[in-house]
Amino acid sequence: MIEGILIGLSTALTLQNIFMVMIGCFFGTIIGMLPGLGPMTAIALMIPITYGFDPATGLILMAGVYYGAVFGGSTSSILLNAPGVPGTVATSFDGYPMAQQGKAGKALAIAAWSSFAGGTFSAIYLLFLAPSLSKVSLSFRSPDYFALMILGLTAIAAFSSKGQFLKAMMMVVLGLMLASVGQDSLSDITRFTFDNMNLTDGISFVLVVMATFAMSEALTIILKRNDPTAAAKQVSLTELGSIKIDKEDRKKMYKTIPRSSIIGFLIGVLPGAGATIASFLAYGLERNLVKDDEKQKFGKGSVNGLSAPETANNAACSGSFVPMLTLGIPGSGTTAVMLGALLGFGVQPGPRLYLTNPEIFWSIIMSMYIGMVILLILNLPLIPYIARILAVPKNYLIPLILFFSITGIYVMSFNNFDIYLMIGIAVVATFLRLYDFPMPPLILAFVLGGLMEENLRRSLLLSNGSWEFLWDRTLTLCILLTTAFIVIWHLYKTFKKKT
Amino acid sequence: MNINTTKIISLLFFIFSVFYLYTAYQIQVFAFDENAPFNAKTFPIYLGYAGLFFSGLKLILPDPETIKVEHKNLEYKKTTILIIIAIIYGATILKIGYFLTTSFFLFGSYYFLGERRWILMFLLSFPFVAAFMYLLHGVLEIYLRDPFLQLIGVMG
Numbered sequence: 001m002i003e004g005i006l007i008g009l010s011t012a013l014t015l016q017n018i019f020m021v022m023i024g025c026f027f028g029t030i031i032g033m034l035p036g037l038g039p040m041t042a043i044a045l046m047i048p049i050t051y052g053f054d055p056a057t058g059l060i061l062m063a064g065v066y067y068g069a070v071f072g073g074s075t076s077s078i079l080l081n082a083p084g085v086p087g088t089v090a091t092s093f094d095g096y097p098m099a100q101q102g103k104a105g106k107a108l109a110i111a112a113w114s115s116f117a118g119g120t121f122s123a124i125y126l127l128f129l130a131p132s133l134s135k136v137s138l139s140f141r142s143p144d145y146f147a148l149m150i151l152g153l154t155a156i157a158a159f160s161s162k163g164q165f166l167k168a169m170m171m172v173v174l175g176l177m178l179a180s181v182g183q184d185s186l187s188d189i190t191r192f193t194f195d196n197m198n199l200t201d202g203i204s205f206v207l208v209v210m211a212t213f214a215m216s217e218a219l220t221i222i223l224k225r226n227d228p229t230a231a232a233k234q235v236s237l238t239e240l241g242s243i244k245i246d247k248e249d250r251k252k253m254y255k256t257i258p259r260s261s262i263i264g265f266l267i268g269v270l271p272g273a274g275a276t277i278a279s280f281l282a283y284g285l286e287r288n289l290v291k292d293d294e295k296q297k298f299g300k301g302s303v304n305g306l307s308a309p310e311t312a313n314n315a316a317c318s319g320s321f322v323p324m325l326t327l328g329i330p331g332s333g334t335t336a337v338m339l340g341a342l343l344g345f346g347v348q349p350g351p352r353l354y355l356t357n358p359e360i361f362w363s364i365i366m367s368m369y370i371g372m373v374i375l376l377i378l379n380l381p382l383i384p385y386i387a388r389i390l391a392v393p394k395n396y397l398i399p400l401i402l403f404f405s406i407t408g409i410y411v412m413s414f415n416n417f418d419i420y421l422m423i424g425i426a427v428v429a430t431f432l433r434l435y436d437f438p439m440p441p442l443i444l445a446f447v448l449g450g451l452m453e454e455n456l457r458r459s460l461l462l463s464n465g466s467w468e469f470l471w472d473r474t475l476t477l478c479i480l481l482t483t484a485f486i487v488i489w490h491l492y493k494t495f496k497k498k499t
Numbered sequence: 500m501n502i503n504t505t506k507i508i509s510l511l512f513f514i515f516s517v518f519y520l521y522t523a524y525q526i527q528v529f530a531f532d533e534n535a536p537f538n539a540k541t542f543p544i545y546l547g548y549a550g551l552f553f554s555g556l557k558l559i560l561p562d563p564e565t566i567k568v569e570h571k572n573l574e575y576k577k578t579t580i581l582i583i584i585a586i587i588y589g590a591t592i593l594k595i596g597y598f599l600t601t602s603f604f605l606f607g608s609y610y611f612l613g614e615r616r617w618i619l620m621f622l623l624s625f626p627f628v629a630a631f632m633y634l635l636h637g638v639l640e641i642y643l644r645d646p647f648l649q650l651i652g653v654m655g
Contacts, residue, residue, distance in 0.1 A: 400605070
């Protein structure tokens with residue numbers, strides 16, 4: 001492991017990669033501060049640029065964007081009570097009251113230090129857990145992988161759908177259907193191409209991500225007459241106050257941070273759960289653990305109430321890398337985008353990544369730590385200036401998002417058809433968003449579609465067409481029982497609500 | 500049954516799944532693969548049935564949390580114009596080239612969204628695209644085909 005850490009450090013600490021983390025954190029913070037534009041959009045917009053780099057650098061850039069976006073989301077939660085990303089909603093419960101009491105600088109500092117500590121702790125957990133899990137997952141067979149993918153898709157549908165489980169499952173199926181377009185990987189038989197040569201290689205992953213996130217979010221903003229930059233315009237006018245944290249508050253944070261980081265990391269590892277659930281859970285738990293007098297302060301500017309969700313959401317970000325790096329199965333929409341980008345680089349994540357591409361594996365882990373340091377050093381003093389950049393009117397922001405989306409597709413294929421297809425998918429996605437059909441399950445399903453079919457094929461061929469492979473191995477059975485529990489629980493909740 | 504837009508979307512998805520399933524059954528597989536436990540059409544067939552199952556459930560079950568969208572508050576005009584500009588952009592980018600079409604696309608989009616600060620609009624279109632092209636083409640070595648710039652001799 002020491003050798004791996006050194007490989008990772010030597011890759012992550014090159015001048016180019018440090019610069020990429022800085023750019024990523026900075027860009028991510030800007031996008032994360034804009035309500036409605038989350039880390040997935042930020043990462044999607046970065047994909048075409050990353051193809052100019054080697055895989056490690058590209059992924060380091062995207063990871064920087066991810067942390068930056070989560071941190072940016074916290075900033076708008078604290079200053080404006082307008083969370084940029086769902087994972088920072090809980091931050092606003094105590095961050096915003098603190099800012100209203102004239103302690104915005106202190107709230108930002110607590111959030112920054114908590115994020116830093118949460119990210120650092122979870123990078124350490126990842127450092128130790130990922131290689132061990134990689135070794136364990138080498139024993140996984142096709143049926144286990146197939147069952148894990150079913151679990152991942154069901155879990156993301158359950159957790160990202162705000163009670164609309166069936167809508168989310170429809171999006172999962174749509175994502176798998178889109179992934180089935182093109183040549184069959186084994187027999188080379190073309191499917192659903194309708195004799196269109198442009199579809200022979202299937203639909204590009206970047207195209208689907210750009211269409212369902214970047215482009216469709218831009219169209220939704222215009223359609224709903226939202227102005228994501230309106231909030232940012234107020235930030236520059238806000239008096240931040242001192243960013244000093246006194247001794248008493250630091251003492252409170254020392255207790256909160258370790259436990260919240262563990263919760264955040266563990267929730268992040270679970271497929272589909274992610275930063276939002278982690279931050280709410282950490283907030284709730286912290287409220288139960290603190291003394292009664294501190295409990296009274298929750299919701300009115302409590303240091304523990306701010307520190308807990310901030311630690312947990314950053315820890316969850318690192319945790320969500322665990323299933324992607326060790327199993328090749330992303331646990332969240334954001335890591336699904338990264339997985340797709342990795343596949344685009346020709347790198348197959350999974351248990352063997354640790355052995356075949358140690359420089360990628362370890363440099364991502366190391367760059368997480370570097371990213372946290374950079375976020376702390378750069379972003380805290382720079383927040384008012386970043387806010388000024390954000391005061392760009394939406395009349396400029398929206399065309400620029402469309403421009404980055406279309407350019408992203410153009411530089412990949414030099415093909416009009418892909419641009420039309422992207423616009424078509426974006427229009428459908430915009431319409432679906434209006435009626436609360438979630439997009440992350442679609443992306444995760446699209447990324448996993450090929451792998452899922454491959455593992456089902458192997459399982460069925462090995463078992464001579466029998467479905468016994470689903471319960472032959474204890475591991476497969478356990479995973480499928482967990483999946484069944486999630487499905488039944490959500491259907492039960494739906495029925496209960498309706499009766 | 501209460502008919503709302505979510506139900507209509509579910510119905511459309513159901514019809515789409517029927518079409519998908521029909522197309523899946525039409526996939527031509529090799530003769531020796533016809534009776535294999537798994538062939539090119541197995542997975543799509545399962546997906547078709549899954550689509551029917553979930554959209555069917557959504558259609559049948561009552562939907563108390565109906566999402567109401569106030570259509571009169573939506574900005575259809577500007578959204579449609581943006582989509583049309585994007586389609587024109589896509590149609591001309593290969594023939595005219597990246598620099599001109601992208602610059603005009605950005606300039607036109609700013610204009611139709613209501614911007615009238617001409618100098619800023621110009622700076623954030625033509626010089627901005629030139630700088631971005633330099634970043635992609637010159638620094639990152641990502642090839643950008645541009646017949647116009649090739650014609651005037653700026654690009655090799």
